[in-house]
Amino acid sequence: MKKIHISHLVFILFLFSSHESLAQIPQVPGELQFADLIVRINPQARREIQLDVDAQYRNPTFFKVKQDRVNLYMPIIEDELRKAGAPLDLKYLAIQESSLIGDAVSTSNAVGFWQFKQGTAEEVFLRVDNQIDERKNIVSSTKGAALYLQKHNNTFDNWMCALVSYQMGLGGAKAYFGTEYNGKQVIDVDRNTHWYFKKFLAHKIAFGSQTTSLVSNGQYMVEERVQGPTTLAVLAKKYGVTVKHLEEYNLWTRNGKIPGDRVYTVIYVKDGSLPIQQAVIVEQKPQTQQIPSTTTAAASRTYKQADSFPRIAGNTTKASQADQITVNNLEGVQAAQSTNQSAFSDRVGLSENKLRRLNDLDKNERIEAGKYYYTEKKNGSAEVSTHIVRPGETLWSISQKYGIKLSSLKSKNRIRQDRDLKAGMVLNLQEHRKRGDDIPIVKLADPAPVRQTTANPTPTRPSNQPATTTAPPSRPASTTNITHTVATGETLFAISKKYGVTVNQLKAWNNIGSQNIISIGQKLVIFRP
Structure with missing residues (x-):
């Protein structure tokens, strides 16, 4: 039997290990979604972005540390972006800017999770003084970043330009892009595309891939809204954690004191089973x-x-x-x-x-x-x-x-x-569906057959709306339909009484919202037994 030299065996194991590791690194696709944009990446740009993706995975220990921070902070970031009505994809910018290190400081003296300079922080209503630095508060700074980016997107109507303006400033981005991309929905990325956007795409691919496990393992972040004046020492007793623990995660209060000028968010980490509302996977399916x-x-x-x-x-x-x-x-x-x-x-x-x-x-x-x-x-x-x-x-x-x-x-x-x-x-309505995922379909209640004696009301969008014989919600089992034109002074209640139906039926048949608003001349469809 031929002997295998030990060095050869080690080399083979090394190659196998390296191959397995590389197989886990997400690959840059030719097309992806960012916010409401379709981004098409040519081969040269894909190779360039792939180098940045690979660099994130090069040191497994460093990647794991960063990933653990993502586990803790991302649910909070996503929640604040969602409340602000900003695209959830912007969450990857915080990873790019600071690696989610709360007291990170750049060479240009930008500080915190989203790397704000003091003047810009004050523009988005963050408090920065010798007591409080909200750039280091994950909740406040995310609100500020969403406001800043939305303001710039209002100028460009293009989230790529708005994102690059985060690095260049609004004036610099306007000079760089002009109006070329205003309102544009498809972006072609090539070697001339701004480096900051390509770097962002690398972070989105590296940390948004399904190959990256982003569910916290036994720990989760808790948010507490606090109206001062109080101290971290007082709150530590209330939350059952150490003062040192609160200080570690709340670097925004420089002396451990929380003033009473506004409501602040204090965060801390708890061990145990992750609550359902915080069990978030980045870009998970709804x-x-x-x-x-x-x-x-x-x-x-x-x-x-x-x-x-x-x-x-x-x-x-x-x-x-x-x-x-x-x-x-x-x-x-x-x-x-x-x-x-x-x-x-x-x-x-x-x-x-x-x-x-x-x-x-x-x-x-x-x-x-x-x-x-x-x-x-x-x-x-x-x-x-x-x-x-x-x-x-x-x-x-x-x-x-x-x-x-x-x-x-x-x-x-x-x-x-x-x-x-x-x-x-x-x-x-918020997250992008992943490539290859089928749109799920749930079962609707079986509609009852309808005998129509008058024409259907005008559809919402005549040029595109497909014809349908399916009954509207709450329609009686055997019905005819009539059209009522709203007259001056009429209300839903009065109309319901006139035809012997309920207000809720009128609303369901005519897609009327919770405000019960109807207008003079509006056509209402009514189904009667």
Whole structure:
């Protein structure tokens, strides 16, 4: 039997170990999503970005330490970005900027998790003085970073430009990009693309890959909102931790004292089973994807919460006038009557092109009475994480319901046409669906057959909405439908009494939100036994 020299065996084991290690390193794809953008990366740029990805994995010990910090801090960062309505992808910028080291200081004297200089920190309302430095507070600094990036994105309407402006400043980014990328939804990355964006993509790929385990193992971060004056010593007794522990995770208070000028967030680490609400995997699938196909969607919270959208606030008695209401916290207006885009844009004080752009309208689409339209830019994500598709809905109607850009909705779900939309689909409204993941479908209640005696009401989006014979929610088992035109002074309650139905039925049949708003001239469909 031939003997194998020990050095050869060691070399073979080394090669096997190296190969196994390299196999775990995520590879840069040719295309990915960032915020509401589709990013296409050419081969040369892929090789360049891959070098940065590989560098993150080169020292396993260092990578594990960084990964442990991600485990603890990322749920908090994601939560603050979500509250601010900012893309969750921005979370990787904090890793890039500071490796999530709270007291990190750059050569240019930028400090903290998001590396703010003092002047910039004060612009986003962070307190920085000899007592408090909120740049080192993960909650406050994330709020500040979201505000800063959103402000710059309002200038560019492009998250790549906004992200690069984080490094260059707004003036520098405007000089660098001009208006080339304003409103652009597809970004081609090549050797000329700004290095800062390519470095960001490397961090997103390195820490967003499924090959990276990002679930905390027995430890999780706890947030406590504190109104001072108090001290870390007092709070340590209250939370059952040491003063040293609180000092380690709350470097933002320089002397252990918390003043009473505002509410601050104190964080500390607890051991034990991770609570469900904090068991977050970076870029994980939304929980609704785990709904078995046999689940009845109508019984789920996700299905019911859609009835509270769009959320209308302000002077709702003048909803059809400009500058009176907000729709999902955005400036909006309700159409009092069906009309063309030109007449409606004149009425609300916008150019026709801007109205069309803000509401993702095709050129010849009519404005529909009773529907809400936005007069400022929609968001890249919605307030809630998912939506279960109902019969008759279109991608456009869903985007309007939640105030999310149509392009973002399509990008997050890798779906482009209404013909691909199916009732019961669970669409993502915040996170991007991973490549290769099927859109889950949940079971809707079986609709009852309908005998229609009049024409259907005008659909939300005539040019794209697929024909359907599926009954609206809460429709009686055997029905005919009529159309009622809202007259001056009428309310949902009065109309319900007139036809012998309930207010909730009227709202369900006509997709009316929780504010119970109807307008003169609005067409309501009513189903009667």
